[in-house]
Amino acid sequence: MGEPKDKIGIKEYIAIALFMIGTKTTDDIPSMLFDSLQNAGWIAPIISGILAILPLFLLLHIAANYQDKSLIDIIYHIFGKFLGFLVLFFLWAIGFFYIVLDTATYTDIISTMYFVKTPAILIYATLMGVCAYGAKRGLEQIGSVSWSVLPYLQVSLFLSLILTIGQGNLGFLFPVFGPGEWDVLKESTMKISLYMDFLYLFMLFPFVKSTKDFKKGTWIAFFLILINLSITMVSYVMLFDYKSVMLLNYPYHETIRSISLGFLTNIETLFFPFWLIASFIKFAAYLYINIMLFGKLFKIEHFEYIMPAFATLIVFLGLLPESPTFAIFDLKAMVGNLASPLFFFLPIIMWTLAKFKGDLRK
Amino acid sequence: MFNIIQKMKPKTRTQHGNKMGKKKLxxxxxxxxxxxxxxxxxxxxxxxxxxxxxxxxxxxxxxxxxxxxxxxxxxxxxxxxxxxxxxxxxxxxxxxxxxxxxxxxxxxxxxxxxxxxxxxxxxxxxxxxxxxxxxxxxNVANFEGRGIENPENETVVKGPKESFNEKAFTNISLIRKRLKNENLVIENSVVSQRSNNVVYTLYIKDITSEKLLENVRERLNTLDVDAIQNLSLLEQYIEERKYSLFPTVLYTERPDRAVSFLEDGYIVLLMDNSPDSIVLPATFWSFFHTSEDHYLRFMYGNFTRLLRIFALFITIFTSSIYISVVTFHIEMIPPDLLLAIAASREKVPFPAVIEVLLMEVAFELIREAGLRVPSPIGPTIGIVGALILGQAAVEANIVSPIVVIVVALSGLSSFAVGDISMNFTIRILRFGFILAASVFGIYGMTAVFTLGLFYMISLKSFGVPYLSPLTPKYKSSGDTVFRRVLQHETFRPGYVKPKDITKR
Known part of the structure; x- marks a missing residue:
């Protein structure tokens, strides 16, 4: 199999992007934002989104200039063999570390919110088993699966949001800027790593049908994600108020526990499968991109064969932290702080160097 | 040395034998x-x-x-x-x-x-x-066979009621009757060495893609067997994944359906001794659709489609949802219903999985036995089966009444999917989901569902992705879960790469 043979269309690309980044609103990222921004947490995705436009724009500009090259080749080209390798290795390491932490978070969500008695290792192994299988099938399959289930998942998310907003209180949103305008701006800037995954998505550039599709897809996905993130966070504040939302680790799951639909008072199990499908696809895509990068770095042509091995490794690494709910939360914040400047400055450096080399034509 | 000679011996003998045979003939x-x-x-x-x-x-x-x-x-x-x-x-x-x-x-x-x-x-x-x-x-050939009769597996209320029979020439004539065009080509090729079984490949010259045709021809010509009596056997020789749960070759006994596929650029295979035809390539949707969906008016046709997709999900998921809700997610049932379920399950000594599996297996047994019983005692078996296994099992506290409802619902719904192969697929899938639900509840079911989806999407039938045109997208009339108004179905399906994509 190796690299994908057929290219994916714009729909599939948008779906993959939505799953990789959009699902963040349903894990512990919101609580990370609420922690520092209190009730203004929902503004963070918007402000950091506006900031993220610059690196995204530069990346698109660079990618369009080097037709048919993925981000990996471009980085090698711009930075040279040695430095390029270091940059890519650093990107891979952050990506890998992030997958470990994120899968650990999702396992923690499942085992603390839904399957309290089931051993975490079984839940984790099942999660990674499915993801590794999906990733091993290849990019086209991940794209197709994403697109075929996306409408249903989006509907289920919006249904839960409508119910939440219906039961929420608009007054909880005020004062709009929570701890103060300056704080909001400062903290939001630090959270730009929310959109870090776009950097990884650029590695799929040569596998999307056309440059135009990729450009259009990236912007559509970006705005959809931005809207999804802020609306869901608004609804969390409206339902819980900022004091309690700051205490919650997984606000989405608390939300679907609190809302009811007619005679059904506990409907979290209705939303749970949709969220699960989204998570499976999300990590399949993460794993695929990460292992593809690894394969490129170490010249492994059929990189799909090392996926099961990496999936197993991830399970054991992810199980290491003793009290995942807190340890992983802190570790994730740390990785975020490291990734934010990387995501912001790497495209700028790349663009400058490319300009310097005279590769960019207007 | 001696070993080598011994090994060589039978080989040379068969070679010699073949030569002799050919010479003589x-x-x-x-x-x-x-x-x-x-x-x-x-x-x-x-x-x-x-x-x-x-x-x-x-x-x-x-x-x-x-x-x-x-x-x-x-x-x-x-x-x-x-x-x-x-x-x-x-x-x-x-x-x-x-x-x-x-x-x-x-x-x-x-x-x-x-x-x-x-x-x-x-x-x-x-x-x-x-x-x-x-x-x-x-030419004085006269093979005995039966006449043209009504279709038995793909019955329709509205629409033609002719079906293929065991004579290939009759079947070709039924197709020519519907497709009066000089571009309809009927090639024949001998596929077996000993019985000389002939396969007729039907296609429309100026529509069907050359590549697809070449692919089919190659698969037919590379067969090396003594006898392939009919299409049901041929199907298993030419399909790609023999162990797969999902069928990749469509089988239809209706000439009108075969013709509508031909008109879209598909290839149809016919054989003597087969009261049906094979349509290549097949997608998931072709198993899901029936010809009546298009014969009924737009709203009615889509209503049956809606019912069918509903039935499909009920068949696959009801039993497993019942198990996972009862064993893992009790909180989601409204309290009154929960009490009712608890009361009915009070006397049953088994866990929910065993209970459901018992009834599911019993249902499958009745179904299988019902097919094989000689017709005079068929109704008796039905009554005995329903009475004993339903009523008596409940009274004996082996199963709870609600399980009878759940299993009967999923069993009956399975009949709504008409295609035999797809029917088997969903019936077997159901057991997979039941086991997953008993181990991990909704989590297990979702895991199996996602695995299945990944698998299904990676399937290909003669180079055509299984879920197209849903994904990956192709130019087509968008005939997937629902169909459009006939006037808006202006394209042939792009995934079979027809030479002429617009229907006029």
């Missing part, structure tokens, strides 16, 4: 009539083989001895009598070619014994004449 027709007759008598084990007949006669006008050879059970006696024997015996003319004596529409000259034998085997009569280096093969 490729023998030319001998001018000496008696020699030809002797050869054929040996080949057909003449006196022992009771339906192989030889009629020797003297053609008076030509002053020559002749013999007619045929297999009586697959030929038309009357034709041979009136149109071959009588004209030959009554002939007075001296310089008249045989073609002008025999009054049957199709006569061919055959120069080798092998060719002649092939024709005799397929119902022709062979005429050998003293002193001639050729045999005349006269």
């Amino acid at each position: 490729a023998q030319d027709v001998n001018p000496n009539l008696q020699k030809n007759l002797d050869t054929l008598k040996v080949v057909y084990s003449y006196p022992d083989n009771t339906d192989f007949l030889i009629r020797e006669l003297f053609i008076s006008g030509l002053n020559k001895k002749a013999a007619i050879l045929f297999i009586s059970t697959i030929t038309d006696f009357k034709l041979i009598d009136e149109h071959i024997i009588a004209p030959l015996l009554n002939n007075k003319d001296e310089n008249i070619p045989i073609h002008n004596i025999i009054t049957i529409q199709s006569i061919e000259n055959k120069h080798t014994i092998q060719d002649t034998m092939k024709d005799i085997n397929s119902g022709n009569a062979a005429l050998f004449i003293e002193g001639e280096k050729q045999a005349y093969s006269v």
